[in-house]
Amino acid sequence: xxxxxxxxxxxxxxxxxxxxxxxxxxxxxxxxxxxxxxxxxxxxxxxxxxxxxxxxxxxxxxxxxxxxxxxxxxxxxxxxxxxxxxxxxxxxxxxxxxxxxxxxxxxxxxxxxxxxxxxxxxxxxxxxxxxxxxxxxxxxxxxxxxxxxxxxxxxxxxxxxxxxxxxxxxxxxxxxxxxxxxxxxxxxxxx
Amino acid sequence: xxxxxxxxxxxxxxxxxxxxxxxxxxxxxxxxxxxxxxxxxxxxxxxxxxxxxxxxxxxxxxxxxxxxxxxxxxxxxxxxxxxxxxxxxxxxxxxxxxxxxxxxxxxxxxxxxxxxxxxxxxxxxxxxxxxxxxxxxxxxxxxxxxxxxxxxxxxxxxxxxxxxxxxxxxxxxxxxxxxxxxxxxxxxxxx
DNA sequence: GACTTAATATACCGAACGGTATATTATGTT
DNA sequence: AACATAATATACCGTTCGGTATATTAAGTC
Numbered sequence: 001x002x003x004x005x006x007x008x009x010x011x012x013x014x015x016x017x018x019x020x021x022x023x024x025x026x027x028x029x030x031x032x033x034x035x036x037x038x039x040x041x042x043x044x045x046x047x048x049x050x051x052x053x054x055x056x057x058x059x060x061x062x063x064x065x066x067x068x069x070x071x072x073x074x075x076x077x078x079x080x081x082x083x084x085x086x087x088x089x090x091x092x093x094x095x096x097x098x099x100x101x102x103x104x105x106x107x108x109x110x111x112x113x114x115x116x117x118x119x120x121x122x123x124x125x126x127x128x129x130x131x132x133x134x135x136x137x138x139x140x141x142x143x144x145x146x147x148x149x150x151x152x153x154x155x156x157x158x159x160x161x162x163x164x165x166x167x168x169x170x171x172x173x174x175x176x177x178x179x180x181x182x183x184x185x186x187x188x189x190x191x
Numbered sequence: 192x193x194x195x196x197x198x199x200x201x202x203x204x205x206x207x208x209x210x211x212x213x214x215x216x217x218x219x220x221x222x223x224x225x226x227x228x229x230x231x232x233x234x235x236x237x238x239x240x241x242x243x244x245x246x247x248x249x250x251x252x253x254x255x256x257x258x259x260x261x262x263x264x265x266x267x268x269x270x271x272x273x274x275x276x277x278x279x280x281x282x283x284x285x286x287x288x289x290x291x292x293x294x295x296x297x298x299x300x301x302x303x304x305x306x307x308x309x310x311x312x313x314x315x316x317x318x319x320x321x322x323x324x325x326x327x328x329x330x331x332x333x334x335x336x337x338x339x340x341x342x343x344x345x346x347x348x349x350x351x352x353x354x355x356x357x358x359x360x361x362x363x364x365x366x367x368x369x370x371x372x373x374x375x376x377x378x379x380x381x382x
Numbered sequence: 383g384a385c386t387t388a389a390t391a392t393a394c395c396g397a398a399c400g401g402t403a404t405a406t407t408a409t410g411t412t
Numbered sequence: 413a414a415c416a417t418a419a420t421a422t423a424c425c426g427t428t429c430g431g432t433a434t435a436t437t438a439a440g441t442c
Contacts, residue, residue: 028399
């Protein structure tokens with residue numbers, strides 16, 4: 001039972017392949033061949049192909065949330081909080097690029113696809129985290145009130161738009177960009 | 192040659208199915224059964240499953256661009272132009288909801304998946320249209336200069352974030368929302 | 383009406399799919 | 413050393429995959 005090595009390698013290879021070509025287009029056969037094992041090994045660790053995906057998301061989305069959650073706490077300064085959140089996303093994307101790209105892809109994938117159904121709970125947590133920040137911030141900034149859901153979605157949209165540029169190698173995720181992005185979100189593209 | 196009827200119906204069914212469960216997860220068999228025909232009929236009109244996808248995107252993405260292109264012309268007023276663009280997106284999404292959802296999903300899908308490769312040229316056109324607007328606007332607004340690509344991506348991100356809320360039935364696409372969204376993009380969430 | 387071609391169906395192809403029954407090799411326990 | 417169980421492999425299952433060879437029907441042309 002000490003050799004969880006193959007389990008990790010299976011998850012790693014599944015991440016690479018799912019990210020590159022999509023969950024549905026990748027066969028179990030490819031995953032096990034990439035990992036250098038055979039099918040019964042995969043089915044020893046996971047119930048099914050879907051079980052492999054669930055385990056993968058639990059590992060990967062868990063890693064993302066572990067970095068985001070501690071930053072998504074409003075403590076009186078909305079700009080600072082949004083900066084911290086964005087920095088956490090940037091940090092995660094840079095260290096787990098494939099992982100974030102896959103999650104992003106699954107979030108926008110067909111609503112009845114297995115990938116979308118598997119990612120949905122983790123996406124909901126992210127949205128809820130952001131929404132709570134705006135709810136708390138509205139106590140200090142009355143003009144934000146009643147629009148938590150929209151702001152959370154809008155800010156997530158901005159985050160993903162910027163990260164999208166990074167994934168297309170059109171820019172780098174610098175600390176400078178954190179300030180610029182939050183400033184633009186808060187005050188618009190002028191100024 | 193008068194009965195292009197089946198061809199249209201195949202495209203319609205493919206759109207519904209691809210949108211709902213994703214290109215890779217939907218078999219040719221399902222598409223023809225949904226359309227009430229058989230496989231040779233499909234292969235009479237399209238070279239392959241991929242050819243079906245290409246034809247579908249040519250029809251659907253063409254419809255989208257047909258609505259966007261005439262609006263994406265800067266004529267001295269950036270706010271007005273951005274509003275017109277957003278209104279065009281809203282209009283299209285409301286009349287072709289499935290179609291837009293599918294395109295959005297494919298834009299974020301795995302980079303080596305067939306869906307992503309098929310949608311890429313159309314996405315590039317959208318991005319380029321927006322970029323040109325910001326390039327032209329920069330002639331009047333010096334502080335926008337040199338950031339066309341980012342602004343184009345950021346605005347597309349905002350557009351898709353808002354549309355994402357609509358697709359999740361969290362809001363409706365009103366004219367009021369057009370003004371609010373552009374205003375927020377231009378001047379931030381305050382004010 | 384004869385002829386051509388477009389449009390469709392029946393029945394099938396080899397390959398890959400997700401998954402498993404069975405057997406074998408490690409590994410940790412007593 | 414004996415034993416139990418975890419971990420892995422070989423070889424296979426039925427099903428579905430994308431695609432097609434062949435035949436038939438419908439439609440336009442002369």
